[in-house]
Amino acid sequence: MIDTIRSLGRWGLSVFERLGRGHLLLLAILRGVPELFLRFSLVIQQLFSVGVHSVLIILISGLFVGMVLGLQGYNTLVDFGAEESLGVLVALSLVRELGPVVSALLFAGRAGSALTAEIGLMKSTEQLSGMEMMAVDPVRRVLAPRFLAGFISMPLLAAIFSAVGVFGGFLVGHGLLGVDDGAFWSQMQAKTDWYEDVLNGVIKSIVFGFVVTWIALFEGYDATPTSEGVGRATTRTVVHSAFAILGLDFVLTALMFGDV
Amino acid sequence: MPLVKIRDLHFYRGNRAIFDGVNIDIHRGKITAIMGPSGTGKTTLLSLIGGQLRPDKGTIEVDGQNVHTLSHSELYALRKRMGMLFQSGALLTDINVFDNVAFPIREHTKLPETMVRDLVLMKLQSVGLRCARNLMPSELSGGMARRVALARAVTLDPMMIMYDEPFTGQDPISMGTLVNLIHRMNDAMGLTSVIVSHDVAETAEIADYIYLLSGGKVIEKGSPEQLKRSSSQWVQQFMQGLPDGPVPFHYPGTDFADDLLNGEVSA
Numbered sequence A: 001m002i003d004t005i006r007s008l009g010r011w012g013l014s015v016f017e018r019l020g021r022g023h024l025l026l027l028a029i030l031r032g033v034p035e036l037f038l039r040f041s042l043v044i045q046q047l048f049s050v051g052v053h054s055v056l057i058i059l060i061s062g063l064f065v066g067m068v069l070g071l072q073g074y075n076t077l078v079d080f081g082a083e084e085s086l087g088v089l090v091a092l093s094l095v096r097e098l099g100p101v102v103s104a105l106l107f108a109g110r111a112g113s114a115l116t117a118e119i120g121l122m123k124s125t126e127q128l129s130g131m132e133m134m135a136v137d138p139v140r141r142v143l144a145p146r147f148l149a150g151f152i153s154m155p156l157l158a159a160i161f162s163a164v165g166v167f168g169g170f171l172v173g174h175g176l177l178g179v180d181d182g183a184f185w186s187q188m189q190a191k192t193d194w195y196e197d198v199l200n201g202v203i204k205s206i207v208f209g210f211v212v213t214w215i216a217l218f219e220g221y222d223a224t225p226t227s228e229g230v231g232r233a234t235t236r237t238v239v240h241s242a243f244a245i246l247g248l249d250f251v252l253t254a255l256m257f258g259d260v
Numbered sequence B: 001m002p003l004v005k006i007r008d009l010h011f012y013r014g015n016r017a018i019f020d021g022v023n024i025d026i027h028r029g030k031i032t033a034i035m036g037p038s039g040t041g042k043t044t045l046l047s048l049i050g051g052q053l054r055p056d057k058g059t060i061e062v063d064g065q066n067v068h069t070l071s072h073s074e075l076y077a078l079r080k081r082m083g084m085l086f087q088s089g090a091l092l093t094d095i096n097v098f099d100n101v102a103f104p105i106r107e108h109t110k111l112p113e114t115m116v117r118d119l120v121l122m123k124l125q126s127v128g129l130r131c132a133r134n135l136m137p138s139e140l141s142g143g144m145a146r147r148v149a150l151a152r153a154v155t156l157d158p159m160m161i162m163y164d165e166p167f168t169g170q171d172p173i174s175m176g177t178l179v180n181l182i183h184r185m186n187d188a189m190g191l192t193s194v195i196v197s198h199d200v201a202e203t204a205e206i207a208d209y210i211y212l213l214s215g216g217k218v219i220e221k222g223s224p225e226q227l228k229r230s231s232s233q234w235v236q237q238f239m240q241g242l243p244d245g246p247v248p249f250h251y252p253g254t255d256f257a258d259d260l261l262n263g264e265v266s267a
Helices: A002-032 A034-038 A040-080 A083-124 A127-133 A138-176 A181-191 A194-221 A227-257 B042-049 B072-079 B097-108 B113-126 B142-153 B172-188 B200-206 B224-228 B233-240 B256-262
Strands: B004-013 B016-026 B031-035 B057-062 B082-085 B160-164 B192-197 B209-214 B217-222
Touching: A002 A034, A002 A138, A002 A194, A034 A040, A034 A138, A040 A083, A040 A138, A083 A127, A083 A138, A083 A181, A083 A194, A083 A227, A127 A138, A127 B082, A138 A181, A138 A194, A194 A227, B004 B042, B016 B031, B016 B042, B016 B057, B016 B217, B031 B042, B031 B172, B031 B200, B042 B057, B042 B160, B042 B192, B082 B142, B097 B113, B097 B142, B113 B142, B142 B172, B160 B172, B172 B192, B172 B200, B192 B200, B200 B224, B200 B233, B209 B224, B209 B233, B217 B224, B217 B233, B224 B233
Parallel strands: B031 B192, B031 B209, B082 B160, B160 B192
Antiparallel strands: B004 B016, B004 B057, B209 B217
């Protein structure tokens, strides 16, 4: 019994210790962000590897999610003779919810895990220590540009996801199921509000980008410098990011749309 | 006055004392070797000198500055004058040899690219790898990687350079090259060198002064000749690489014959 309580206490302490380290790292990263505007080439390199390399998976997934939404939505709406509202259904589902959430989950799997593995390997091969001894702060030189790149990429990727998804829904709705294209687009335009829907979706994706990139960088930086340690850290990035995205999505949705 | 002055150094990992009251002086312009068996904390000592670790007690002064009371920016300013050669080389794996050597120059100066190129080529020429500048770190042998790392460590013309196990795992030719390079660099550039190693012959060949560490303490110190003449059996065992002596060959335990005749049979 005592042993169980003791191990529970030890586990609790280690969780709080990690949380503390994570927040300290975030502070150090944020302190390094302003000077990046003087060396923006570092961020551009990372935008390419974090953002551009994620575009393909976002495009393909967005298209299929939109197509599935088109099919499922049509089957439900047609019972009520409301199939012309398919555009609204697809657009609102994507812009408010699926765009930010699914693209963030994909981003965590594609870019987040890659960031953790990269930083973890740099740590295990002493590249980060080497930088420190060359008087180059690895947090500012390596982590901060990646953080900013993730933060900028995520909303853009979510926007691409939603846009391609709407197009996928249109392809299925109009091309396959014969929904009127004028009604599809006009109803979507009329019922999708810029502030209420689009902007709230963008805010969600910004928050997800911030959190996923933070988790990925922290896990890499905090990884045990062995191949097993880096492997475990990569897994933790994906799992913790997924929890954080889904949990925060509920909180944000409650704050944004809770009164509706 | 020594360049590095270590006084009453205590450092613990958990309950285990890695250093238990160590005093070391590293003199300017000399090659000082820190030697000892694996696990005596030689690499830890370099991390402590470089300010990457903090001692539990005692002081480390480099060029008159107490490393562990410096602010972040003061510590980084001091590190610009210290070079370190890691055992793995610690080259940045996503850029080539040229860019690796140019990295500290580009980070700390605003020199035009033509001058960066000249400086990098000079440093690479001195380690014999000028024509390997377009290779990626993954294309280098272990010895070549260490030579590139050496070129990188001296690009900003530091006052001292720390070598972490520079000879480990090297073939005889690479070993000879590195021994020669470390010696030549120290003399030509007026460096102060600290070598952490357990390769006795190579280190003794170029070191001016040797500290032998074991069990968290300095066991012996002196010039290579003084150590070779030491009356301590432990020092003799270490310097001559004898398999048995004060450090036993066998892991301590029960008597062999006793174990064979009366030992328990595990399932």
